Amino acid sequence: MKIFKATLAGVKHLLFPPYCLCCDAHIPFENAMICMDCELDLSCSMTDSDRELKVIFYDMPQVKGLYIAFQFFDNSRVQKLIHYLKYKHYPEVGELLGRKLGRIIKRQQQPFDFIIPVPIHPKKRKIRGYNQAEHIAKGVMEETGIPLAFGLLKKQRHSFSQTKLNKEERIRNVERSFGLRKKLNFKGKRVLLVDDVLTTGATLRALVQVLIEAKADHIEIGVLGKAEA
Numbered sequence: 697m698k699i700f701k702a703t704l705a706g707v708k709h710l711l712f713p714p715y716c717l718c719c720d721a722h723i724p725f726e727n728a729m730i731c732m733d734c735e736l737d738l739s740c741s742m743t744d745s746d747r748e749l750k751v752i753f754y755d756m757p758q759v760k761g762l763y764i765a766f767q768f769f770d771n772s773r774v775q776k777l778i779h780y781l782k783y784k785h786y787p788e789v790g791e792l793l794g795r796k797l798g799r800i801i802k803r804q805q806q807p808f809d810f811i812i813p814v815p816i817h818p819k820k821r822k823i824r825g826y827n828q829a830e831h832i833a834k835g836v837m838e839e840t841g842i843p844l845a846f847g848l849l850k851k852q853r854h855s856f857s858q859t860k861l862n863k864e865e866r867i868r869n870v871e872r873s874f875g876l877r878k879k880l881n882f883k884g885k886r887v888l889l890v891d892d893v894l895t896t897g898a899t900l901r902a903l904v905q906v907l908i909e910a911k912a913d914h915i916e917i918g919v920l921g922k923a924e925a
């Protein structure tokens with residue numbers, strides 16, 4: 697498997713010579729995805745997340761913290777990179793950006809018991825080939841040393857159509873779209889949920905609800921950016 701992966705990386709390198717994914721500048725190092733200028737620019741764009749925390753999770757006091765790594769501007773470097781991560785089969789970009797997010801989380805000096813990446817539906821995973829949140833979470837783990845917990849949560853298929861549901865029932869239906877793979881008790885555990893982009897927060901709220909039902913009392917969330925809904 698390792699040999700296959702190495703070969704694949706070699707092929708990718710031949711097909712895509714080392715040019716910066718953000719600005720197309722030539723990179724002298726084979727393993728870098730972005731150039732030094734873009735790397736420095738990325739490091740400087742953290743954003744304040746207190747407002748989002750209070751607005752989105754106003755009724756969920758178990759959510760104690762929200763980390764948003766980057767400020768989003770149109771055609772910004774980070775948006776380009778997220779596009780590569782989600783749509784152009786560059787899972788390793790997730791680790792690169794995850795390490796930046798990890799640096800912010802590390803600064804808070806909060807001890808977490810584990811990181812949970814937000815799951816995606818199996819069908820989506822099959823199409824994309826991977827779950828981008830897992831790669832971001834891996835980057836956070838590399839930077840912070842917080843252990844990564846895979847497969848605790850699952851995104852389950854809707855068992856019925858949404859068309860005949862009213863607004864309230866639809867919200868409830870989304871809320872029930874996540875579940876635990878097995879019976880777990882999160883009491884006393886400090887959990888860090890990791891996802892790519894925060895929009896309305898509906899997905900994260902649904903996940904938080906599942907964790908709260910499993911007795912979680914300290915949840916924090918780390919995302920790469922906040923997009924307008």
Ligand SMILES: [Zn+2]
Pocket residue numbers: 716717718719720721730731732733734735
């Ligand atoms: Zn560049």
